[in-house]
Amino acid sequence: MADITPEITFDDFMKVDIRKGTILRAEPFPEARKPAIKIWVDFGPEIGERKSSAQITEHYTPEDLVGKEVMGVVNFPPRQIGPVMSEVLVLGLYDENGHVGLITPDKSVPNGARMC
Template sequence: MSEKDKPAEIGFDDFLKVDIRVGRITRAEPFPEARKPAYKLWIDFGPEIGEKKSSAQITRHYQPEDLIGRQVLAVVNFPARQIGPMRSEVLTLGVPDADGEVVLIGPGSQVPLGGRLF
């Protein structure tokens, strides 16, 4: 990675501005109106935040029925985005596999819903 391609260094206070929480997928459906293959997700973040919707381009590795009950991490304090007919309220996090397809990020063990990443 060249110097110009390195991400900007941030302070810890900048990191704290990004509110990343754990939630459980309660519902998942195909999202045929999206430009790229995606699913509509409903994610429960516990009583403090509640259930939020997300559009996720995760069709390569997951089927909707296999996502139910899975814990994931998501950014909960971005503004909502209109994606086709759906309002995506959180950014569900993942990392690319060797082919650039999204693999979801979640805790290695069951944890309480709404827990904040630190």
């Protein structure tokens, strides 16, 4: 089990902007040091489309991902990952083998809906 991180305030939590998006496109990312997939996510008209690199190849293929609803942190600064500028952190959870499964809403909500 992971260690619990230090407590934060509700105001600290509200600084993290987590939104729902839908994956529009996904491609293999063979240049990545660890196996990954490049994804483009639609976060609605306010935020628009953002791209990312996700180490999710154990559970997903690019073809599996198109149309999938995901949650992502949209207010981190962009980060260079090899030749890709990652613009969003798509959220997931480790399974019992250390592989990542994506966090998805259980009800359909509009792209750009903020986690509350």
